Amino acid sequence: MTFIVNQWYGAIWSQDLGDAPVARRLLGKPIVLFRTDDGVAALADVCPHRFVPLHLGKVVDGRAIRCGYHGLEFDRTGACVRNPHNAGRIPPAAKVESHQVAERHGMVWIWMGERDADPSLIPDYSFLDSADPQHISARDHLEIRSNYRIVVENLLDLSHASILHDGILGNDEALKAESEVEEQDGDLTVRRYMRDIPAPLLLDLLYKGDGSRVDHWADIRLMGVSNLLNTVGIAEPHTGRGPHGTGMRGAHILTPIDDATTLYQFCAVRMNPIAHDPERDAEIRDQLSRVRKMAFAEQDGPMMEAQQRLIQDPAVDTSRPALFDIDLGASRFARRHDKMLKADVSA
Ligand code: FES
Ligand SMILES: [Fe+2]
Structure with missing residues (x-):
């Protein structure tokens, strides 16, 4: 599978992303999209603990997604910010790949490449805004x-x-x-x-x-x-x-x-x-x-x-x-x- 990764791609219409996380497969990868107080987040839809999909969990405190299995929480950068068990130790492997996201023209855009995403490269669909x-x-x-x-x-x-x-x-x-x-x-x-x-x-x-x-x-x-x-x-x-x-x-x-x-x-x-x-x-x-x-x-x-x-x-x-x-x-x-x-x- 070969894709051009350093590009903006439409991930989901904004109207279709509410309070619950949404799973998408994009450029061959499982992705979970969810809303935080700081905007939409896009993470690999795989919990690094037992490899269950994160979209089966829920968004907590407007800042993280909580895995639906044992409750590890990941913020929009993919860092594990809470382990609810015992002393709450967070091992280095407890992290998830994150992707750059922007919301414009009623669409959530994702950039899955390594290079810095430039929002000015988001294609101009401004006719949708003024419709x-x-x-x-x-x-x-x-x-x-x-x-x-x-x-x-x-x-x-x-x-x-x-x-x-x-x-x-x-x-x-x-x-x-x-x-x-x-x-x-x-x-x-x-x-x-x-x-x-x-x-x-x-x-x-x-x-x-x-x-x-x-x-x-x-x-x-x-x-x-x-x-x-x-x-x-x-x-x-x-x-x-x-x-x-x-x-x-x-x-x-x-x-x-x-x-x-x-x-x-x-x-x-x-x-x-x-x-x-x-x-x-x-x-x-x-x-x-x-x-x-x-x-x-x-x-x-x-x-x-x-x-x-x-x-x-x-x-x-x-x-x-x-x-x-x-x-x-x-x-x-x-x-x-x-x-x-x-x-x-x-x-
Ligand atoms: S599988 Fe996600 S917390 Fe255990
Ligand atoms: Fe056609």
Whole structure:
């Protein structure tokens, strides 16, 4: 298992971490996340006494997690701060690995590398902070049984929307998209632009709701290893991309669970929303949450999981894939990933 470790990864939506500790497997390691008075803590989810998971314990005094077996307590640095037995001796081996954590944009971010974590490197999802609650979909997540690189490639190649998500996010006429790939300031962006096509259902929902013809753009930006930001918009035909249309912006925050499983965290916000009454807005918000999750869980998920199985199949030769224009983003990602991995290992 090889991961790029000196990076910020989304560990859990803030809303999903309450008073009780939560277990996650991240970058192949069992991790327990919990809240202290000094912020979120992330420790190895293994008690060094009898090796039971610490998440089966509880948070005490807002400062430590108490193992549920014999009650050893560990603070956010992983130091054992209390042994409730006898004289309370704390041997040197009674400590747990800790990781750097930051909470921003409604997400708990974890840095599992050795280097000092720089909070300014947390990907910018500030559009989530300023979102009107009426216009933001559920902050949701899925586990996809495929390597995170497969999921990144899926998102960098939005051409599949016309086939796999036909009717919902794309359609036949969207196949004629013009596309371009750009690398700037460390980010990789793939842009698609479609002139005068029928609005795909999910976009139509945000627009006139009558299947009007539109100009449609769908851009996706990769920040770091596996954090993506998707901007899609529609406007009157032949008016070009711009602030005059409506659309949405989506966070796609991917974190390797292990070599063959990915934590896929997502959320979308309507941009330049067309004014509706509050009831209609609530309906649109619910549909955005439901339809996007359905597309990821029932369309992308099974396809990527089947892909992962075939790639692992010794009977299948994957050494010479057939490549097309639509693969430009994914090919650039592969190169960029190799470079980042080398830099991560050698640093
Ligand atoms: S196993 Fe954790 S305190 Fe004994
Ligand atoms: Fe998809």
